[in-house]
Amino acid sequence: MIGKNPHYFINYTFHIDLLFLFCYHISDSIPNNKTNKGAFHVKKLKKTLVATTAVATTLALIAGCGTSGSSNTSNTSGPSGTGSATPASNEITVGTLYASSGAYATSSMPEYAGLKLWVDQVNAAGGVQVKATGKKEKIKLIAYNDQSSVSTATNLYNQLITQNKVNILVSDFGSVLTSVAVPIAQENKMLLFDPTGSGATFFTPNNPYIVLTALPTSQIWPDSLAQYLTNHGIKHPAILYCENDFDQSQNTTLMQKLQAAGITPVYDNGVATSTSNYSVLVHDIAAKNPDMVMELGYPNNDIAFLQALQSTGTKFNKTFVIFPxxxxxxxxxxxxxxxxxxxxxxxxxxxxNYKNVNYGLTLPNFESQYKSSTGQTANFLSVAGYTTGLIVQKTLETSTSLSQQDLRAAVNQFSGTIVTLDGPFKVDSTTGAQLGETLPVGQLVSNGKGGLGVNILK
Structure with missing residues (x-):
């Protein structure tokens, strides 16, 4: 639950699973023996297909019910994408996913809450001034729970595009849950507003249907880290990274820059993102006697790594982790x-705290309103969700139509002109990769109030 008034929409995972059960029954009716093709029972297939069609029809009716947040969505396909090219009932539909459980919940939920705060604020002001319609349109948020499951997310992204026919598509947190949205959006020619899925492989010249809104691509994150290592005489670093787009792209850049500086890591090893016990890995790293250790993972990985340091009593001279x-x-x-x-x-x-914000709330105002709305303290992921809403808003204010290609062209038009509480927004005009909002290296310190502060390092 987020705050006092979450307004979550019903998740139809159960109904989707039921449909898959019927489809599985079809495949199960087909013998594995390729030479026994005549053994397939046609009558059984027909009955199963009828049942499947009936369930699909029922799901389509259910998806139209107001409780899901998907009622009154237009079924008109845009000329350059599957999303609706015209708003229905004076509203723009924004479709997204969130994870209320599983490995990514701690990051996904605040990101979703930040996006939801933006929706509530613009609607309270009468809506977004949409250039394509010449008037204010309210935002209707259609959100489904993927439970941190890539397979569930795949189905739900498809549902948002092909059934709900949303005008705007926003991905869930991070590279893992965004990885399946990228090809789906590209196949359907639907522009994907990507808050934090920063894997470098998502952004290519042949895919104009993605924009990274709240973070630079993870490929350039280590620029500042590599600079710190070379400036401070680190000669024997150790790198432990998770094997996913987000962390592997960071490791690739870091290795390239260190090698260019004549630095060879004493340890460079990849592990599964699902790794939960780092004790043996910590011992292996300690045996190499590094002068700085960098663990590149998601929050659960960072926590497990720090727990291993705690339980084994291991202390490295310098330790870097991402998500604190x-x-x-x-x-x-x-x-x-x-x-x-x-x-x-x-x-x-x-x-x-960026001081030159010219679009959206300043950080202090955002923190205050987020706390009032959700009862929670703002963090970066809530900032990222809110920032994504701002980029959607600016796109709608700028684009001459709601076609997906025109929306993408609008992003290029205002790129480099706005500064949000997340920093300067600037994207690569061809790939949609974020070039602004860069990340420095900092060292955590006690703020003297029972919490953490940070010193920005050069």
């Missing part, structure tokens, strides 16, 4: 401030 800079409260809950102080990380808003 984005989700400090999550780490403060599991570790004493004394253990977190001294860690190196990528600091993000709210640790960084």
């Amino acid at each position: 800079g984005q989700l400090p409260a999550l780490f403060e809950k599991d570790f004493p401030i004394s253990q977190l102080s001294g860690l190196y990380t990528y600091p993000t808003p709210p640790f960084i």
Whole structure:
């Protein structure tokens, strides 16, 4: 649950699973023996197909019910994409996913809450001034729960595009849950507003249907980290990374820059993202006697790694982890401030307060309104969700139509002209990769109030 008034929409995973059960029954009716093709029972197939069609029809009717948030969506396909090219009932439909459970819930839920805050604010002001319609349109948010499951997310992204026919598509948190949205959006010629899926492989010249809104691509994250290592005489670094688009692209860049500087890591190893026990890995790294250790993973990986340091009593000279800079409260809950102080990380808003904001709320105003709306303290992921809403808003204010190609062209038009609470927004005009909103290296310190602060390092 987020705050006091979450307004979540019903998740139809059960109904989708029921449909898959019928489809599985069809495949199960076909013998595995390729030479026994005549053994397939046609009558049984017909009955099963009828049942499947009936379930699909029922699901289509259910999806139209108001409780799902998907009623009154237009079924008109745009000329350059599957999404609706005209709003229905004076509203723009924005479709997204969130994960209320599973490995990515701690990041997905605040990101969703930030997006929801933006929706509530623009609707309270009468809606977004949409250039394509010449008037204000309210935002209707259609959100489904993927439960941190890639397979569930795949089905639900398809549902948002092909059944709900949303005008705007926003992906869930991170590269793993975004990885399946990228090809689906491209296949359907639907522009994907991607808050935090920063895997470098998502952004290619042959895919004009993606825009990274709230973070630079993970490929350039380590630029500042590599600079810090070379400037501070780190000669024997160790790198432990998770094998996913987000972390592997960081490792690739880091290795390239270190090698260019004549630095050879004493340890460079990839592990499964699902890794939950790092004790053996910590011992292996310690045996190499590194002068700085960098663990590149998701929040669960960072927590498990720090727990291994705690349980084994291992202390490295310098330790870098990613997510304490984005989700400090999550780490403060599991570790004493004394253990977190001294860690190196990528600091993000709210640790960084941009003073030259010219679009949307300033950080202090956002923190206040987010706290009032949700009862929670803002973190970077809530900032990312809100920032994504701002980019959607600016796109609608700029685009001459709601076709997906025109929406993408509008992003290029205002790229480099706005600064949000997340920093300067600037994308690569061809790939949609974020070039602004860069991440420095910082060191966590006690703020003297029982929490964490950060010193930005050069």
